[in-house]
Amino acid sequence: MLDFRTIPASKRIAMVAHDNRKTELLEWALVNREALSKNTLYGTGTTGKLLEEKLNQPVIRLLSGPLGGDQQVGSMIAEEKIDLLIFFWDPMSAQPHDPDVKALLRLCVVWNIPVASNKATADFIFSSPLMNQDYTATQIDYSTYLNRKL
Ligand SMILES: O=C(CO)COP(=O)(O)O
Known part of the structure; x- marks a missing residue:
């Protein structure tokens, strides 16, 4: 459930692409300039x-x-300074910083941040009415998880 609160309709968007997918991201960005x-x-x-x-x-x-x-x-996401991530990561090549990539994608789940890893998802997100509304992606309630009996 989305929580409509204080973040203005203008979003703080982080954009990232691995080398083999930079052209694709630039093409998408130009179309959606x-x-x-x-x-x-x-x-x-x-x-x-x-x-x-x-x-x-x-x-x-x-x-x-x-x-x-x-x-x-990832740190900005945890500090609630990013609303949306467009990350065209490379599914065909190992990266020297693979653990960092995984950590970033993990934090997006923890903080309920929309993530686009390809043009189709980016298009879906940008055509969503939520792009024009004030909402903040709230953190999933992990209290039950954290209180679980081991
Ligand atoms: O490696 C990246 C994401 O994991 C992207 O870094 P650059 O934008 O500096 O190429």
């Missing part, structure tokens, strides 16, 4: 730089993924 321009964009180092050039829109740049960028995005 107008919708993206209504939001605040964050990106890992290289992805952020390429997006800024392509969109001619400021992208707040974090570190490159292998240097800690994924962890920075």
Whole structure:
């Protein structure tokens, strides 16, 4: 259940792509340039730089993924500073920072953050009426889980 609260309709969107999927993300971003321009964009180092050039829109740049960028995005999610993640990760190649990628995707589940890993999902999210509403993805209630008997 979504909780309609304080976050304005403009979303704080983190955008990340592995090297083999950067072109795909840039293509999607260009097609959706107008919708993206209504939001605040964050990106890992290289992805952020390429997006800024392509969109001619400021992208707040974090570190490159292998240097800690994924962890920075995860930390922002845990601090409720990111509303939505578009992460085109590479399903065909191992990354040196695979544990960071997994940790980021895990935190998205913990904090109930919508994640797009491909164009189809990104399109579904961007065409959702929820994009124009004030909502915050609230943390799943883990109290039962945490109180469980071991
Ligand atoms: O490696 C990444 C995500 O795991 C992305 O990092 P860059 O945007 O710096 O290429």
